[in-house]
Amino acid sequence: MIALFRVFHVFHVFHVFHVFHVRAKLAAFFVAGLAVLSIASLVALAAAPVQADAEPSANRQAELNNLLTQDCGSCHGLTLAGGLGPSLQAHALAGKPTEYIAATILFGRPGTAMPPWRPFLSDTEAAWLANLLKQPAP
Ligand code: HEC
Numbered sequence: 001m002i003a004l005f006r007v008f009h010v011f012h013v014f015h016v017f018h019v020f021h022v023r024a025k026l027a028a029f030f031v032a033g034l035a036v037l038s039i040a041s042l043v044a045l046a047a048a049p050v051q052a053d054a055e056p057s058a059n060r061q062a063e064l065n066n067l068l069t070q071d072c073g074s075c076h077g078l079t080l081a082g083g084l085g086p087s088l089q090a091h092a093l094a095g096k097p098t099e100y101i102a103a104t105i106l107f108g109r110p111g112t113a114m115p116p117w118r119p120f121l122s123d124t125e126a127a128w129l130a131n132l133l134k135q136p137a138p
């Protein structure tokens with residue numbers, strides 16, 4: 001009787017170990033999978049150009065165009081040729097990097113009338129606007 005119990009006991013211990021082993025293997029696979037996925041997304045991020053993380057939607061682009069004429073235009077002139085603020089036409093911004101323009105839009109110019117637009121615009125949207133301003137008028 002005791003012998004029989006022993007056999008069962010040994011079998012039971014082995015079974016528990018086996019389950020644990022399978023679990024550990026699954027966990028290892030899972031962790032490895034996650035690592036591969038996160039490395040892949042890091043590589044994708046690094047490969048993407050600064051402002052190319054998804055354009056604003058078509059609707060949002062229309063809103064941004066409106067903002068440009070209505071709000072920016074109130075200081076920079078209706079045609080952005082300059083007013084209280086300097087000209088934002090492509091020729092005027094020619095020597096200025098897109099990142100610099102996007103940063104000016106996001107953070108404004110402290111001590112001048114140029115306000116920060118960060119509360120209203122994402123990085124992507126500011127970059128999109130900066131790119132738009134850099135395009136020569138059609
Ligand atoms: C209340 C007035 C005002 C509004 C509104 C305004 N700006 Fe300005 N902006 C200015 C002034 C003034 C300057 C010049 C700051 C300085 O002296 O450096 C300026 C500077 C800039 C510059 C830097 C230009 C350069 O040649 O370096 C950019 C780019 C710009 N504004 C974009 C925008 C955009 C885009 C908007 C709308 C989202 C906007 N501004 C709205 C007043 C304004």
